[in-house]
Amino acid sequence: MSTREKMNIGELYTDMGEGLPEERRAGKERVYDYNLTRPSEEEKRQRMLKDIMGSLGDNGWIEPPLRVAYGTHIHIGNNFYANFNLTVVDDATVTIGDNVMIAPNVTLATAGHPIDPEIRATGQQFSLPIVIEDNVWLGTGVMVNPGVTIGRNSVIGAGSVVTKSIPAGVVAAGVPCRVIRPITAADRETFTK
Numbered sequence: 001m002s003t004r005e006k007m008n009i010g011e012l013y014t015d016m017g018e019g020l021p022e023e024r025r026a027g028k029e030r031v032y033d034y035n036l037t038r039p040s041e042e043e044k045r046q047r048m049l050k051d052i053m054g055s056l057g058d059n060g061w062i063e064p065p066l067r068v069a070y071g072t073h074i075h076i077g078n079n080f081y082a083n084f085n086l087t088v089v090d091d092a093t094v095t096i097g098d099n100v101m102i103a104p105n106v107t108l109a110t111a112g113h114p115i116d117p118e119i120r121a122t123g124q125q126f127s128l129p130i131v132i133e134d135n136v137w138l139g140t141g142v143m144v145n146p147g148v149t150i151g152r153n154s155v156i157g158a159g160s161v162v163t164k165s166i167p168a169g170v171v172a173a174g175v176p177c178r179v180i181r182p183i184t185a186a187d188r189e190t191f192t193k
Contacts, residue, residue, distance in 0.1 A: 008092045010147070012114065012124040015091065027052065027071035035064040057098065062086055069111070077134070082106070092127035097134035097152065107143045108132075133168065153183060 128147030139158035157173025
């Protein structure tokens with residue numbers, strides 16, 4: 001099995017062969033240039049984002065600075081917004097749906113390292129995909145760990161560390177993140193009075 005095949009299924013691998021270091025460097029070079037754009041260069045930023053990401057839908061916007069491992073393993077739907085300091089460790093695939101909002105200082109990390117110190121000392125790691133479904137809002141400082149899916153319409157509270165998947169239509173928060181309550185009609189009434 002190739003390293004690239006192992007990168008999305010949780011198998012241990014080292015990421016130093018098969019052109020991976022060069023691919024990471026190329027992604028970081030593209031992001032470096034993106035982060036140096038001026039606020040007035042909106043059209044240039046849009047073109048650059050399409051080059052950085054594996055795919056980017058319509059009306060996507062990411063406030064610099066942005067950090068990625070590769071960039072090309074990130075797939076984003078329509079009407080996406082991410083505020084400052086988004087970090088995506090995209091060794092495995094990161095899939096983000098439509099109408100997703102991400103607050104400042106959020107990290108999406110698909111990669112991890114073994115807990116056993118002898119295995120960890122070998123430099124091996126594992127990766128699992130992250131899925132953020134449609135209409136999700138991630139609050140400031142949220143960290144999403146490998147293998148997590150966040151269900152559509154859910155909200156993750158600021159400062160949460162999401163270690164397990166979150167169902168659709170809930171407010172979840174904490175360290176570790178857990179479901180607090182469902183999103184209900186009362187949430188709509190708060191802002192329609």
